[in-house]
Amino acid sequence: MKGKALFLFWTLLIGFIFSTNGTLVYALESPNTDNYQKDSSYFFIQYNGEEKEVIVNGNITLKLTGWADDSKTTVNGNITSVDSSNSTEDITLKVNEELNELPLNETEIINYRIIVADIFKSEIVTTQELTDSSTIVVQNNNGTSIEEVKTVDEYDTVIENKGLIYYSSGQSGEKLVITKEKYDSLNIVKDTTTIESNAVSEVKATPTTKSIKEVQPLTRFSKSSTPATTTTVANKVPSITYSTHIQKIGWQEAVRDGALSGTEGEAKRLEAIKISLENTPYSGGLTYTTHVQKYGWMSNVPAGSISGTTGEGKRVEAIQIKLTGEMATHYDVYYRVHAQTFGWLGWAKNGESSGTSGLAKRLEAIEIVLVKKGEQAPGSSERRYITPTSVVYTTHVQTYGWLQPVKDGAMSGTSGQAKRLEAIKINLENLPYSGGITYSTHVQSYGWINEVSNGQVSGTSGQAKRLEAIKINLTGDIAKYYDVYYRVHSQTFGWLGWAKNGMKAGTEGLGKRLEAIEIKLVLKGQSVSVSATQAFKEPLKVFLDPGHGGNDPGAVAGGYQEANINLAVANKAKALLVAQGYKVYMSRSDDTYVSLLDRSQKANDLKADLFISIHVNSTGSGTTSANGIESYFYEYNPDYPSKINEDMHNNSDRIKKSVTLTNLIQDNMIQYTGANDRGTDGSAFSVIREAAMPATLIELGFINNTNERQKLVTSSYQQKLAKAISDGVVEYFRIY
Structure with a gap:
């Protein structure tokens, strides 16, 4: 009870903490698998290679960051301690069938098991039953055998590997444990470490008795010494029997002659299979191979042997089965599989591939049947093996x-x-x-x-x-x-x-x-x-906004209206931009009135890429000596809150791009006209505040400055300003 007492103590001390995916997790002090008992718990993690995080407790976080190798046998990760040390330690976790230990710090250790899965899931599982599972390594005709014995729980997690155990048969047929030396003397075996890996047959004991079931000798180790007579052949009807190892279920009871082995509608992978012949009227047998996740096609194995894997969480994706010897001249073996996504595929026969390849789809069930040569197939053979389209x-x-x-x-x-x-x-x-x-x-x-x-x-x-x-x-x-x-x-x-x-x-x-x-x-x-x-x-969209218009002429001086100059420059800029391949929209194309909010709203509705508002400056009264060109980008002012552009008015990316656009056009206007450079600045003008895209407002010069007005009203000067705008747009889109 020592191990259980320690477990309960640390559980009560640390308490339950919710992880990021809703799993209850906790740490316990150095559990030893030798003392691991029923009701003990561990992390059971189904991992798909994505970055995932599990909160172990209030101070410790376990992060899985990805596969450490192509074969998916290890996982990279780190342990982060959020305390005074604030440290992060890189770790590598094992992917196998066994219970593993992970030290969190000097005093805490958690137990875990990781398997490969399509979807990530982390849970704490509590062991309810411990069962001895035996894998027959060698079965001899004299009643001796070698078995590898492991203690597993109901999740097939290996709690303890007891290693190889040697057996002989007693007088009443019961199994007796013997020493390796006794086994060697009975079989004249010099080295049992070279036992052939294909001679494996795993049998799991019933949980209630925790005993090891006895199995029949494998057919590959014995041959009938009496040839079948003609009468025997005529009377014998062969059967094919098979059993599958299914995810979370383990080995199912054997079925025969076309019955389903596996599952339907449960999304459980078929991981291994054993197939045998019974009552055969002819010599010969069968061989088979499976296509296993990550491993590809396995070596052919004879009747009664395992093809596939157990305890590795790997799916079987396809299978080939064929008869040998005289059986192959008198019978065909047909088989079909239920594949993930595709359902039941067509019937394959005599070594043909059945399943999928290159699609990462699990087999979930199989049916196998023997058919006499010349007799009808059990069903359609269409779509029996699916490879990538x-x-x-x-x-x-x-x-x-x-x-x-x-x-x-x-x-x-x-x-x-x-x-x-x-x-x-x-x-x-x-x-x-x-x-x-x-x-x-x-x-x-x-x-x-x-x-x-x-x-x-x-x-x-x-x-x-x-x-x-x-x-x-x-x-x-x-x-x-x-x-x-x-x-x-x-x-x-x-x-x-x-x-x-x-x-x-x-x-x-x-x-x-x-x-x-x-x-x-x-x-x-x-x-x-x-x-x-x-x-x-599509063509990038530029929205030009000639300021004022209609009953709002803007600034007026010397008989000229700002609204008309703005429109003239905008029309010239539009022509240049269209020639460059841009789609150009304008808030107005004639002398009409458009409200400030409507100008920005139009640009927003069109999802324009840029907004440029064109204006002429004025000091407000009389003739002025003020002169030059200035431009503005939006700058937040709490006195002027946004009305229709709440989400984007103060967006940092929009403002950054607005500054770039403003500077490019301003620099071009100064360079092309030789005008006084009044610089760029931020402001909360309505049209650039409410435009959802990068925006600028430019002042082309002072209409009430006599010298500047004389330039502004000429077509040649307007063309220079328009080209400065167009070139600034082109330069902007080279940057963004």
């Missing part, structure tokens, strides 16, 4: 014509050669479901052209027309299980972001050619970073 594509490139097809994310086209894509063909290979692929391209001069599918041409050839954008989609049942992702290399922009399932990728309205493309299929649930704004680029 491939997307294949080729592009027609300027001067090169059609390139060789590529597949599954490879680049088609060119990079760094300034060659346009002119057409594309896309198809799917190795489809496990009905359906196909459709696509449409945006072509120079034509715009979006009609959608085509499954290897048809989209685009043009011989017309020197560039592709500018593309949309790709899956159809039918294949779309239920896969997403199609694609990205393009676009003139000027380079590789854009990934689009998927019908999103636009490329540009529109910018006159930019596509130069290359990558396309791949991804199983549903496996994400790739996607952003509509990164995958597809």
